[in-house]
Amino acid sequence: MKLGIVGLPNVGKSTLFNAITNAGAESANYPFCTIEPNVGVVAVPDKRLDVLAQMYDPDKYTPAVVEFVDIAGLVKGASKGEGLGNKFLANIRECEAIVHVVRCFEDDNIIHVDGKIGPRKDVETISLELVFADLEMLARRTDKAVKAAKADKKFAAEVDFLTRLTAFMEEGKPARAFSCSKEEAELLATIPLLSAKPIIYAANLSEDDFAHNIDTNPFYQEVCEIAKEEGAGVLPICAKIEADIADMTAEDKALFLGELGLAESGLDRLIRECYSLLGLISYLTAGKQEVRAWTITRGTKAPQAAGKIHSDFERGFIRAEIVSFDDLVASGSMAAAKEKGLVRLEGKDYVMQDGDVVLFRFNV
Numbered sequence: 001m002k003l004g005i006v007g008l009p010n011v012g013k014s015t016l017f018n019a020i021t022n023a024g025a026e027s028a029n030y031p032f033c034t035i036e037p038n039v040g041v042v043a044v045p046d047k048r049l050d051v052l053a054q055m056y057d058p059d060k061y062t063p064a065v066v067e068f069v070d071i072a073g074l075v076k077g078a079s080k081g082e083g084l085g086n087k088f089l090a091n092i093r094e095c096e097a098i099v100h101v102v103r104c105f106e107d108d109n110i111i112h113v114d115g116k117i118g119p120r121k122d123v124e125t126i127s128l129e130l131v132f133a134d135l136e137m138l139a140r141r142t143d144k145a146v147k148a149a150k151a152d153k154k155f156a157a158e159v160d161f162l163t164r165l166t167a168f169m170e171e172g173k174p175a176r177a178f179s180c181s182k183e184e185a186e187l188l189a190t191i192p193l194l195s196a197k198p199i200i201y202a203a204n205l206s207e208d209d210f211a212h213n214i215d216t217n218p219f220y221q222e223v224c225e226i227a228k229e230e231g232a233g234v235l236p237i238c239a240k241i242e243a244d245i246a247d248m249t250a251e252d253k254a255l256f257l258g259e260l261g262l263a264e265s266g267l268d269r270l271i272r273e274c275y276s277l278l279g280l281i282s283y284l285t286a287g288k289q290e291v292r293a294w295t296i297t298r299g300t301k302a303p304q305a306a307g308k309i310h311s312d313f314e315r316g317f318i319r320a321e322i323v324s325f326d327d328l329v330a331s332g333s334m335a336a337a338k339e340k341g342l343v344r345l346e347g348k349d350y351v352m353q354d355g356d357v358v359l360f361r362f363n364v
Contacts, residue, residue, distance in 0.1 A: 001295060002067045003274060004095035005202075006088075008122050011103035012204040012239035014038075017070035019242035020267040038070040044275075044293065045268050048284060048325050048355060052291040055333070060290040064282055066271055069095060089133050089194065097198040097278055099270065100126065101239075104219035105206035119222045123201070124172070130194040131169050138166050141191060161187060169195070177230045198277045200233035201226065202270070210238035211260050233277050237266040281354035284325065285309070286334075302350040306360040316364035320346045325355040 007013040021040025044064040053061050071091045092098065102119050142162040149155035161184050168178050174195035180188055188196060203223045205214065214220060214236050227234035245253045245265060257265060275281070275295075282293045283305060294308050307314030323334070323343045331337035352358075 002095045004069045004071050004092050005099045006071050007101035011101050013101040016239040019246045040068045042066050052286045058291045062292040064293040064295045101202045104203045119219050134193045134195050203236045204239050242266045283356040305352045312364045313360050313362045316362040318361040321359040322356050328357050
């Protein structure tokens with residue numbers, strides 16, 4: 001999973017990136033301190049893997065990972081190449097989802113690119129640049145569909161859809177907010193629109209507001225309204241707190257978070273929200289050689305899930321031996337789970353479930 005972290009200059013974007021990846025991206029109080037996209041690979045927290053590691057004492061422990069890309073800030077006119085616009089748009093295009101950091105705190109010592117805090121204007125600045133870039137692509141796609149419709153009337157529906165989508169986006173609205181039928185959604189998925197990418201708004205709050213005043217912070221409430229309008233995700237977070245706990249031991253981090261009334265870090269919450277936003281789940285493989293988590297899309301069938309391990313597994317798929325994580329732990333071992341009849345043999349039509357512990361049988 002590749003997530004692009006975006007935001008206007010000086011909203012706390014690189015501070016948050018540094019905190020959650022410990023990648024050391026330069027952070028400074030001026031625009032464009034992130035010139036090249038910084039990349040950090042972060043392990044997905046999964047306590048189930050820790051339990052399996054205790055059961056199997058494996059030679060190798062491999063969690064699922066998330067790749068965060070800290071993308072250079074942009075200014076109005078990015079879609080026309082202003083500032084670092086072209087680079088910004090190209091970097092976003094490579095990501096599966098967007099984490100848009102929105103400043104929701106006042107601080108006279110940290111300049112704002114527009115001179116004052118305003119989440120809706122900040123969001124619109126970036127959103128409009130993505131929409132403008134998309135409209136150019138839609139114009140080309142529509143011209144192609146119109147020409148095709150002259151020879152084959154089956155393209156008339158595509159022309160109608162693209163025309164309605166274009167009119168909607170010309171009002172400054174992102175493609176993700178456009179209401180589609182199932183067939184139209186499938187068509188939309190074939191067009192690599194930037195504003196159609198799933199997005200989570202990370203509302204960056206001050207330490208005090210994050211700890212005590214989230215619900216009364218007007219900037220955060222404004223971000224929530226925007227997210228609701230778009231059907232997007234929203235996550236309150238404090239980049240300063242994440243930076244403070246980044247180098248703490250697990251014990252100190254848990255104690256610090258506990259004092260704030262939090263059960264998990266911002267990173268854990270962000271990854272969980274991103275998995276939910278993208279419809280992702282994890283299945284597990286376990287043995288003496290390795291315990292590992294594999295990320296798949298919800299609804300994936302067993303052969304395609306096996307293909308995540310190796311293409312030979314999918315091509316020569318025979319069956320999957322599956323036990324739920326909870327049943328395996330309750331039984332104490334795979335052998336005991338088999339004795340209790342909890343290990344199932346599943347075929348090609350089986351839809352994988354989150355937490356399935358699986359052994360694939362294949363023959364190539």
